[in-house]
Amino acid sequence: MEQLTLGLLGCGTVGTGVLKMLKDNASEIQARLGVPVRVKRIAVRDIDRPRDPVVDPALLTSDADEVVADPEIDILVELIGGIEPAKTLILKALEQGKPVVTANKALLATHGPELFSFAEEQSADIHFEASVCGGIPIVRTLRESLASDHIRTLHGIINGTSNYILSKMSDEKLAYADALRQAQELGYAEADPTMDVDGTDAAQKLSILVGLGFGVRIDYTRIHRVALAHIDPLDVEYAADFGYKIKPLAIARMHGDDLEARVQPVMVPRTSPLGSVSGAFNAVLLNTYALRPLLLYGQGAGMLPTAVSVASDVIEVGRNLSRQSSGRLPHLAYTDPDARNHRLLGSDDWASPFFLRFSVVDRPGVLATIAGVLGEKKISIYQMVQKNPGGGRPVQVVIFTHHANFRHVRDSLQFLDGLEITQQTTQSIPIEESL
Numbered sequence: 001m002e003q004l005t006l007g008l009l010g011c012g013t014v015g016t017g018v019l020k021m022l023k024d025n026a027s028e029i030q031a032r033l034g035v036p037v038r039v040k041r042i043a044v045r046d047i048d049r050p051r052d053p054v055v056d057p058a059l060l061t062s063d064a065d066e067v068v069a070d071p072e073i074d075i076l077v078e079l080i081g082g083i084e085p086a087k088t089l090i091l092k093a094l095e096q097g098k099p100v101v102t103a104n105k106a107l108l109a110t111h112g113p114e115l116f117s118f119a120e121e122q123s124a125d126i127h128f129e130a131s132v133c134g135g136i137p138i139v140r141t142l143r144e145s146l147a148s149d150h151i152r153t154l155h156g157i158i159n160g161t162s163n164y165i166l167s168k169m170s171d172e173k174l175a176y177a178d179a180l181r182q183a184q185e186l187g188y189a190e191a192d193p194t195m196d197v198d199g200t201d202a203a204q205k206l207s208i209l210v211g212l213g214f215g216v217r218i219d220y221t222r223i224h225r226v227a228l229a230h231i232d233p234l235d236v237e238y239a240a241d242f243g244y245k246i247k248p249l250a251i252a253r254m255h256g257d258d259l260e261a262r263v264q265p266v267m268v269p270r271t272s273p274l275g276s277v278s279g280a281f282n283a284v285l286l287n288t289y290a291l292r293p294l295l296l297y298g299q300g301a302g303m304l305p306t307a308v309s310v311a312s313d314v315i316e317v318g319r320n321l322s323r324q325s326s327g328r329l330p331h332l333a334y335t336d337p338d339a340r341n342h343r344l345l346g347s348d349d350w351a352s353p354f355f356l357r358f359s360v361v362d363r364p365g366v367l368a369t370i371a372g373v374l375g376e377k378k379i380s381i382y383q384m385v386q387k388n389p390g391g392g393r394p395v396q397v398v399i400f401t402h403h404a405n406f407r408h409v410r411d412s413l414q415f416l417d418g419l420e421i422t423q424q425t426t427q428s429i430p431i432e433e434s435l
Contacts, residue, residue, distance in 0.1 A: 003035050004318040007067040008042040010079035014103055017307030019054045033318050041067045068092045075317050078102040087111055094124045101313040103130035109204035109220045116331035123326050127313035132205045133158055133282045135305030136298045142212035143329055150289040151213045153253040158205045160280035160300045161189045161196035162228055162248035167278045169236045170245055188280050199225035199263040206250040215334035216259050216342045224347040226264035235427055238398055239267050245275045257342050260350045267355050272435040348407040352430035359394040359424035366421050373416055377408040394423040
C-alpha cells in the first residue's frame with residue numbers, strides 16, 4: 001500500500017477538523033502509519049457553501065453514492081450524523097468490504113447490532129471512537145486496554161452541554177433557563193437543545209459504553225432518563241451547603257446478571273473526581289477489579305477533539321489494511337454479547353441515597369407526616385433540615401435518606417404531593433457517594 005485513500009461523507013465542523021488534522025500533522029501521521037493519507041472525495045449537501053480554506057473545493061461532490069462506490073477509496077469516513085442516509089451509505093460501503101470510520105452515536109445506538117453483524121459478514125470493520133466523548137479514548141480503553149479486567153461500575157459526565165449548564169448554575173448562581181441561553185450563545189448548545197438536556201444524547205452514548213464495558217446490548221430508549229429542567233437554584237444551593245455538586249451523570253453497574261443503567265442529574269461529593277469536572281468537559285470514571293478507580297477526562301466535543309478520535313481510527317484501519325487484517329477485535333469487545341445472560345433493570349428498579357426537598361406549609365405536624373409516610377415505605381431518614389428561603393416561597397424541608405428503592409421514593413412523593421400540606425412538586429435527586 002503506497003498511500004491510504006479516504007472518502008468523506010459530510011464536511012461540517014468535525015469533517016473540517018479531520019482535514020486540518022490530516023494536513024497539519026501529515027508528517028507525524030505518515031511516520032506512524034508508514035504511508036501518506038490522501039482525501040480523494042468529500043460528499044456534501046451544498047458544494048457552493050462557503051467553507052474553511054482547508055477544504056479543497058475540487059474534492060467536493062453532492063453525490064454520496066459516488067464516494068461510496070469509488071474503488072480507489074480505502075476507507076469511508078461517515079460524518080453526516082443522523083440515521084439516514086448514513087445507515088444506507090455505510091451498508092453499501094460494508095457490502096464492498098470497505099471499512100468505515102464513523103462518529104455517529106445516534107446511528108450506532110439505534111442500529112449498531114445490525115451494522116456490526118453485517119460488517120462481520122462482509123469481513124469489514126466499523127470504527128467509532130469519536131461516537132462517545134469526543135477526544136477521550138474511552139472506546140479503545142474499553143475494547144482493548146481493559147480486555148482482561150472486569151468493570152464493576154461506570155459513572156460518566158458524557159454530555160458537555162448538560163455539564164456546562166449545571167456548572168453555571170452552581171458557579172454563577174444562574175437559573176436553568178439563563179444557563180441554557182448562555183450555552184446556546186457560546187455554541188455549547190444547539191438551537192433545539194432537547195436531546196442534550198432531556199438525556200437522549202447521553203443515553204445513546206451510554207448504550208454504546210454498556211455494550212463495550214459489560215457486553216450487554218440494550219435499547220437506549222429503555223434507559224431511565226431525567227431531564228435537567230426540573231433542577232431549581234435552591235437544589236444547587238442546598239447541595240453546596242451539604243458538600244455536594246449536582247452533575248449530569250450516566251451510570252451503569254451490574255447487580256449479578258442484572259444491569260442498572262440511568263442518565264440523570266445526581267448529587268456527588270464536591271471534592272470527588274466527577275465533582276471537579278466543570279464547563280463543557282467530559283469524564284468517565286470506571287471502577288474495575290484490577291485498577292479500582294480509573295478516570296478519563298478531557299474535551300468531549302468540538303472540532304479538533306473529535307477529529308483526533310476520527311483520525312486515530314483512520315490510522316488504526318490503515319494499519320489493519322496494510323497487513324490485510326480485519327475483524328481483529330469484536331465490535332462491542334465481546335465475541336457474542338447475545339450469549340451473555342443479562343437483563344436491563346426496569347426504570348424504577350434501582351436504589352440510592354436521595355436528596356428530597358419538600359415545599360410545605362409552616363405548621364405543626366408537617367415533619368411528622370412526611371417522616372411517617374417515608375417510614376411506611378421503609379425509607380430511612382439520615383438527616384432532616386428545615387429552611388426558609390424567603391421571598392414569599394414556601395418553607396423548605398430538606399431530607400437526606402439512606403439507601404432507598406426508587407420506586408418506594410417515587411410512590412411516597414406522589415402520595416405526599418397530593419396532600420394539602422405540600423405546596424409544590426417535591427424534588428428528588430439521587431446521591432452517589434462512592435466516587
